[in-house]
Amino acid sequence: MESNPICPACQQPNTYTDTVSWFCTDCGHEWNENDLLTDADERQVRDANGTVLNDGDTVTLIKDLKVRGTSSVLKVGTKIKNIRIVDGDHDIDCKTELGPMMLKSEFLKKA
Numbered sequence: 001m002e003s004n005p006i007c008p009a010c011q012q013p014n015t016y017t018d019t020v021s022w023f024c025t026d027c028g029h030e031w032n033e034n035d036l037l038t039d040a041d042e043r044q045v046r047d048a049n050g051t052v053l054n055d056g057d058t059v060t061l062i063k064d065l066k067v068r069g070t071s072s073v074l075k076v077g078t079k080i081k082n083i084r085i086v087d088g089d090h091d092i093d094c095k096t097e098l099g100p101m102m103l104k105s106e107f108l109k110k111a
């Protein structure tokens with residue numbers, strides 16, 4: 001079950017949404033969820049082509065990547081499923097054929 005936010009005006013939980021804005025049935029206050037988002041939530045991770053990446057996307061490598069601490073290389077064209085967007089310099093958390101890995105979105109493109 002999805003839990004509705006409390007009304008920022010009267011603190012009552014009797015709110016509903018039309019998927020764009022939230023409404024309060026108690027005081028009639030109306031607000032947009034985007035107003036409440038932090039910068040972190042609005043951060044967008046883009047691939048080498050500038051396409052926005054999302055959790056669960058499938059990507060392919062656009063260049064060979066040496067795996068740190070090993071002699072293994074992830075080859076260009078390697079397909080990686082079900083990526084997860086994270087904060088940081090290496091902003092993609094994923095599982096590759098060589099194990100779990102953190103990658104940079106600039107070396108990936110959406111499949």
Ligand SMILES: [Zn+2]
Pocket residue numbers: 007008009010011012024025026027028029
């Ligand atoms: Zn209210």
